[in-house]
Amino acid sequence: MALTYSEQTELGSVAPAFRLPGTDGRTYGLEDFHSARALVVIFMCNHCPYVKAVKDRINALARDYQSRGVAVVGISSNDSARYPDDGFEAMKRVAREEGFVFPYLWDETQEIARAYGAVCTPDFYVYSRRDEGFALGYRGRLDDNWKDESAVTRRELRDALEAILRGEKPASDQKPSMGCSIKWK
Numbered sequence: 315m316a317l318t319y320s321e322q323t324e325l326g327s328v329a330p331a332f333r334l335p336g337t338d339g340r341t342y343g344l345e346d347f348h349s350a351r352a353l354v355v356i357f358m359c360n361h362c363p364y365v366k367a368v369k370d371r372i373n374a375l376a377r378d379y380q381s382r383g384v385a386v387v388g389i390s391s392n393d394s395a396r397y398p399d400d401g402f403e404a405m406k407r408v409a410r411e412e413g414f415v416f417p418y419l420w421d422e423t424q425e426i427a428r429a430y431g432a433v434c435t436p437d438f439y440v441y442s443r444r445d446e447g448f449a450l451g452y453r454g455r456l457d458d459n460w461k462d463e464s465a466v467t468r469r470e471l472r473d474a475l476e477a478i479l480r481g482e483k484p485a486s487d488q489k490p491s492m493g494c495s496i497k498w499k
Contacts, residue, residue, distance in 0.1 A: 351383035364493035391427035
């Protein structure tokens with residue numbers, strides 16, 4: 315496990331388009347979320363201990379915000395030949411067992427991870443709806459304690475969503491996410 319921190323992406327940049335198969339049998343594209351007020355894109359996987367530690371928090375976030383017009387999508391881009399626990403069939407099993415309430419998509423070619431500039435799992439991007447598409451408002455960590463939810467004192471991603479839903483910009487002091495490196499082919 316190589317600890318990696320997310321890299322900063324220019325705030326205001328437009329979300330790259332994607333078209334990826336989901337564990338629910340559907341194929342999803344950015345346009346499928348056109349009516350969302352905000353879109354959270356999370357690069358994640360099945361085997362990373364950082365993702366495992368926050369997967370319940372990710373699912374709770376998706377559940378808590380879906381009625382407020384926020385869409386959440388998880389994308390796995392790891393090399394499944396070298397990491398079979400992150401293959402599409404394993405993703406389907408994990409999504410079912412964990413009861414994910416958000417689409418969990420497979421980026422087999424890794425093109426989408428590269429387009430977004432994702433480098434670790436979990437890697438979080440929060441976009442607000444704009445006329446020209448979704449504009450990046452937040453690129454940082456979920457909260458201030460990935461390991462122990464009871465020790466969390468700041469929920470930066472939720473704070474960013476609240477700002478976006480009020481029509482404001484999220485705080486500019488954004489701490490990078492940290493996790494396992496994406497397993498490139």
